[in-house]
Amino acid sequence: MIKFDQVTKRYPGSDEVLKNVSLHIEAGEFVFVTGNSGAGKSTLLKLIAATERPTSGTVLIANQNVSQLKASAIPFLRRRFGLIFQDHKLLYDRNCFENVILPLRINGVPGNEAAKRVRAALDKVGLLHKEKAMPITLSGGEQQRLAIARAVVSRPSILIADEPTGNLDANYAADIMAIFYAFNQVGVTVIMATHDALGMSATQNRVLHLNQGQLMQSSPSITGINQTASNSDVSTS
Amino acid sequence: MNNWLNHQLQAIKLVLSRMHANSLSSSMISLVIGVAMCLPSLFYIGVDNLSKLTDHMQNETEISLFLKLDVSHDTISEIDALLAKKPEIKQYYLVTKDEAWQQLQAKSKSNPDVNDAVNQLGKNPLPDAFFIQAKSVEPDDLASLKTSLQSIPGVEQALLNTEWAKRLSTMISLSKKLIFFIAALLAIVLLVIIGNTVRMQILTQQDEIEVSYLIGATNSFIRTPFLYAGVFYGLFGGLFAVLMILGITLTFNYAIADLSSLYNSDFSLTIFNGSLFLTVVSTAVLIGWLGSYLAVTRAIASVIQLQKNH
Known part of the structure; x- marks a missing residue:
C-alpha cells in the first residue's frame, strides 16, 4: 500500500530531516511512528500524505510514484487519505456540520448525500448532537473528534494522524484512541505519529521509531509479539 | 459535467x-x-x-471665392474662363453682387429687424462671388486648391467653409x-x-x-x-x-x-x-x-x- 525506498528529505538550508528511510506499510495495518520531536515524524507523515515530495528515493502510494505524479494529480491522490493534525486545523468561522462537509464539497458529493454522510461521521465520533455548535465552544477532546469526523467523512482507506492525542489529557486520549481502533477494525489503515508511549501501550501494533531522521527499529511494540515477522517488512539503514 | x-x-x-x-x-x-x-x-x-x-x-467641399469690390466685368469673365479650365473643379457658379443684393433683400423681408438694417445700408456692400465645388474631398487637395484660387488677380478672399469643422x-x-x-x-x-x-x-x-x-x-x-x-x-x-x-x-x-x-x-x-x-x-x-x-x-x-x- 505504502512503500518507501531509500527516501531522503532535505529542506532548503537544513540538514537531512529523513535519511535513507525504507519501509512498507500494508493495507489494514495500524502503525505508530515514534521519536523525539525533530526526529522527522511529521515529515514522514507529510511524505506519505503527498504534501511533500522526497529529495531522493521513491515513495509509492497505491503503486503510484509520488515523485513522478503531475502536480495536477496530487489532489486526487490526497483524497485517499484522511488527515488529522495535532492542532486540529478546524475552521472556526463555521459550525461543526460545515466543517465536516468540506471534504465532500471538494469531492463533489451532492447536497443530500453529503448531509447524510456528515451526520453518520459525526455520529461515529459521538458529536451528532453538536452539529450546529461552533467548534470554539467544544472541549479539546471534542475538537479532535470533530477533526476525525472530517477526516473520515469521505471514507478514506488510510488515516494519517499527527500526534492526535498530544494536547489531550488521558481520558480524552483514550477516547480518541478507541475511535482509531474502531476504524482500523473495519479495515482502515491507520498511521499515527505519537511521542507518548501511553497511547500505544498494551498494543501489538508495529512501531516505526525515528531517531534524527533515521528509522531505528520497527517492532510490534513493547510486547514483542511477531517482532521478526514485522521486521522483514522494513530495512533499517 | x-x-x-x-x-x-x-x-x-x-x-x-x-x-x-x-x-x-x-x-x-x-x-x-x-x-x-x-x-x-x-x-x-x-x-x-x-x-x-x-x-x-465635413462632407461639404464648397469653396467660396469673393472678388474685390471694384473688379470689372472683364476680370470676372477672365476668372470664369480660368475656373472652367481647372481640372480639380467639379462645378461652379457665379453670384454677382446685384443677385446677392436681391437675395439678401428678399430674405430679410421675413425679418423686420434685418430688413431695417439692410435698408439703412443704402448701397450694395456685397462683392461678386464664385461658389466652387471641388472634385476631391481630401482636406489636402482642398487646401491646395484654395491657395491657388487665392492667388488669382482680382480675388479678395478664398474661403474653405469646412475648415473649422x-x-x-x-x-x-x-x-x-x-x-x-x-x-x-x-x-x-x-x-x-x-x-x-x-x-x-x-x-x-x-x-x-x-x-x-x-x-x-x-x-x-x-x-x-x-x-x-x-x-x-x-x-x-x-x-x-x-x-x-x-x-x-x-x-x-x-x-x-x-x-x-x-x-x-x-x-x-x-x-x-x-x-x-x-x-x-x-x-x-x-x-x-x-x-x-x-x-x-x-x-x-x-x-x-x-x-x-x-
Missing part, C-alpha cells in the same frame, strides 16, 4: 452569501468600479455625439485617443483595486484554503469562488456605471434642451446606447475576473509555500 456544474453553483452561492454578509464593503467596491467605468464612458458619449454633429458638415474633427479624433488612454489607465487602477480586494478576502480565508489544499482540493476548486467574487464585483460595478450614465445623460439633455432651442438645433445626447452599455458591463466583468485571477494565483502559491514551511 454534473459535478462541475454542482461545484460552480456551490461557489456562486458561497460568494453571494459572503457578499451579502459584507454588503457595505461589496457595494463600496462596486461603486468604485462603477464611477471608474462611468468617467471614460461619459467622455466618450460627449465626443461621439460631437463627432456625429461635425461628420455631415476639420479642425474640430481633428480635435475629436485626438480626444478619442485620449479616451483610450484614460480608459486604459483606469482599467489598470481597477485591476489593482479588485486584485487587492480579492487578496484581502483570501487572507481572511487563508485557513480554509490551507485545509482545503491539504485534504485534496484542486487549485481550481480553491480559485473558483474568488474568481466569481471578481466577476460579481465587475458585474455590479458595470451595472452601477450604466445607471449613472443614464442618469447623467438624461439630466444633461434636460439642461441642453433650452440651450439648443435657442440655436434652432435639436441637439441632444443619445440616451440609450446598447453597445456602449454592453461594452461597459463586459469590460467591468472582464477586469473583475482578471484582477481576481492574478490575485488568487499569487495567493495560492504563497499559501502552498506557507503550508510547506510548516
Whole structure:
C-alpha cells in the first residue's frame, strides 16, 4: 500500500530531516511512528500524505510514484487519505456540520448525500448532537473528534494522524484512541505519529521509531509479539 | 459535467452569501468600479455625439471665392474662363453682387429687424462671388486648391467653409485617443483595486484554503469562488456605471434642451446606447475576473509555500 525506498528529505538550508528511510506499510495495518520531536515524524507523515515530495528515493502510494505524479494529480491522490493534525486545523468561522462537509464539497458529493454522510461521521465520533455548535465552544477532546469526523467523512482507506492525542489529557486520549481502533477494525489503515508511549501501550501494533531522521527499529511494540515477522517488512539503514 | 456544474453553483452561492454578509464593503467596491467605468464612458458619449454633429458638415467641399469690390466685368469673365479650365473643379457658379443684393433683400423681408438694417445700408456692400465645388474631398487637395484660387488677380478672399469643422474633427479624433488612454489607465487602477480586494478576502480565508489544499482540493476548486467574487464585483460595478450614465445623460439633455432651442438645433445626447452599455458591463466583468485571477494565483502559491514551511 505504502512503500518507501531509500527516501531522503532535505529542506532548503537544513540538514537531512529523513535519511535513507525504507519501509512498507500494508493495507489494514495500524502503525505508530515514534521519536523525539525533530526526529522527522511529521515529515514522514507529510511524505506519505503527498504534501511533500522526497529529495531522493521513491515513495509509492497505491503503486503510484509520488515523485513522478503531475502536480495536477496530487489532489486526487490526497483524497485517499484522511488527515488529522495535532492542532486540529478546524475552521472556526463555521459550525461543526460545515466543517465536516468540506471534504465532500471538494469531492463533489451532492447536497443530500453529503448531509447524510456528515451526520453518520459525526455520529461515529459521538458529536451528532453538536452539529450546529461552533467548534470554539467544544472541549479539546471534542475538537479532535470533530477533526476525525472530517477526516473520515469521505471514507478514506488510510488515516494519517499527527500526534492526535498530544494536547489531550488521558481520558480524552483514550477516547480518541478507541475511535482509531474502531476504524482500523473495519479495515482502515491507520498511521499515527505519537511521542507518548501511553497511547500505544498494551498494543501489538508495529512501531516505526525515528531517531534524527533515521528509522531505528520497527517492532510490534513493547510486547514483542511477531517482532521478526514485522521486521522483514522494513530495512533499517 | 454534473459535478462541475454542482461545484460552480456551490461557489456562486458561497460568494453571494459572503457578499451579502459584507454588503457595505461589496457595494463600496462596486461603486468604485462603477464611477471608474462611468468617467471614460461619459467622455466618450460627449465626443461621439460631437463627432456625429461635425461628420455631415465635413462632407461639404464648397469653396467660396469673393472678388474685390471694384473688379470689372472683364476680370470676372477672365476668372470664369480660368475656373472652367481647372481640372480639380467639379462645378461652379457665379453670384454677382446685384443677385446677392436681391437675395439678401428678399430674405430679410421675413425679418423686420434685418430688413431695417439692410435698408439703412443704402448701397450694395456685397462683392461678386464664385461658389466652387471641388472634385476631391481630401482636406489636402482642398487646401491646395484654395491657395491657388487665392492667388488669382482680382480675388479678395478664398474661403474653405469646412475648415473649422476639420479642425474640430481633428480635435475629436485626438480626444478619442485620449479616451483610450484614460480608459486604459483606469482599467489598470481597477485591476489593482479588485486584485487587492480579492487578496484581502483570501487572507481572511487563508485557513480554509490551507485545509482545503491539504485534504485534496484542486487549485481550481480553491480559485473558483474568488474568481466569481471578481466577476460579481465587475458585474455590479458595470451595472452601477450604466445607471449613472443614464442618469447623467438624461439630466444633461434636460439642461441642453433650452440651450439648443435657442440655436434652432435639436441637439441632444443619445440616451440609450446598447453597445456602449454592453461594452461597459463586459469590460467591468472582464477586469473583475482578471484582477481576481492574478490575485488568487499569487495567493495560492504563497499559501502552498506557507503550508510547506510548516
